[in-house]
Amino acid sequence: MEIYLPIAELSMNVFLLLGLGAAAGLLSGMFGVGGGFLATPLLIFVGIPPAVAVASQANQVVANSISSLQVQWRRGNVDLRMGLVLLAGGMLGSSAGVWLFTYLKRIGQIDFVIAVLYVVMLSTIGLLMMFESLNTYFKRRRNPDGPRGKLHTHYLVHRLPLKLRFYKSKLYISALLPIGLGFIIGVLSAILGVGGGFVLVPAMIYLLGMPTAVVIGTSNFQILFVAANVTFLQAATNGTVDVVLALLLILGGVVGAPIGARLAAKLPGVALRALMSLLILLVAAELLTELLRTPSSLYSLGTREVLP
């Protein structure tokens, strides 16, 4: 069944879009990340204009994060103070990101920048995850109980000014660090149409040293507001949010997420992470091939401008 998407201005199969949403939801249920990093490139791949794919995917992220936040909030897994500091950076970053997006679109380089950013980011994260999961696997085989490490290690970053106490995260660190992190995630979110959970979550664990229990809830909190900001700004400045597309992705995601969560409960964590890293690397490889392969057509068209 085909449906015409009023902002993307083309017709697309309803079940394809629902399926894409469900796949993203499955990932989010399994790994607690948004799945946007997979959905956006796939949307572009099936022919949705990149600008519309990114903006509508941000809209989907809003729905996805509110539904995870519901649970996390009830369980008290949100460090509100940390969330707000991250959010301060995130708001700035996402606003700057939407501006940058508009500029890149005007000079005709947005597709290229999106592809390159995805390749760099996905391959880095995919490789890191792959090594980490293999490492855990072999360590555990050698030493089933595993040694207990320090709560967190201290780096140079802990000597920055503007230190704040984050009670829930048991941290005393410079606010500049989460603000900076939030900013970067905000920019990524605006340009790539992702929540950024798959960057934010590892960064919160390894860079900020937050306890794992509050990481997912707090990142969900920041992502919710950043994605809402991106959706609003994209709609207000570029008019590229397709709510019909977003609604289909959201409905797919609503069904996919709990299935993913149930699967995750049954499968061992290490295998799951290895699987995820493989998936990420696969998408990265596909995008890289697109960049390197001689295109079928050298020419493309920018936006039509009706002259007065």
Added chain:
Amino acid sequence: MRLLALLACLALLVGATGALAQGPRLEPAPGALPAPTIGGPPSAIAPPSVPIEPTTPDLIMDLSLARVSITSAFQGESILLFGMFDPPGEIVVVVAGPSARETVMRKQRFMGIWLNTGRQAFDDVPAYYAIAASQPLQRLLARGAGGEILSLEDRLASLKPATPRDAPELARFRAGLVEVKRREGLYPAAIGQVTVQAGRLFRVDLPFPSRVPEGVYDIRVYLLREGKIVAAVSRPLPVGKVGFNAQLAGWSEHEGALYGVGAVLMALLVGWLGGAVMRRL
């Protein structure tokens, strides 16, 4: 009890999308149909240089649809153009979409990666252009149809570049433009020859792809005798979104901020309800 209420909410939502997929039906609006032009060309169409017989021959045309309505179920549309003329003669049909500035971008390999390095904007590019005739077009136009009927090549040769560039480069960008438009089905290479029956009835199918740009399209039918235009009729064909699609697109374009707030609220509501419902199942 609560579970039931939540289920009902989800059902409503699903129902709403279903209705959305169905979309508003196409309204034929027979009243909006302008009366078929009978008789000779209106003075606006025939250039004064074209010699017209004292008694202009009859040329009538009509379309199977008065407009192209982009509904939620729109997948492109094929419109039948048909009519009648006074034999002898040949029929040429030209369909042109609204003009706008288009920017053509060209990729080049740079350090192993393909990226857009060249760009050229053209003014006055028709969004859609199709031409069909009852005889091979080259043969008809070679005899000089008063310079009014332009083949796609002739039409595009007259494009004004927004910025000056040397001729061979311009030609390459122009070819690139045609290539992209062809791929999108907006410059159909051949919309099938105009078929003539009983020597005086003609018909041709005009294909519009799902990506067809909105605007008022101009349809012209010419009757040629010995390479000269002896009669011509024209008709505007509005192409546009209707109903729900038109409303959404309008809000997105004119009330972007409000549309953004609505999109966020929709996502919050569906995400919240969906999450709550699915967790209970």
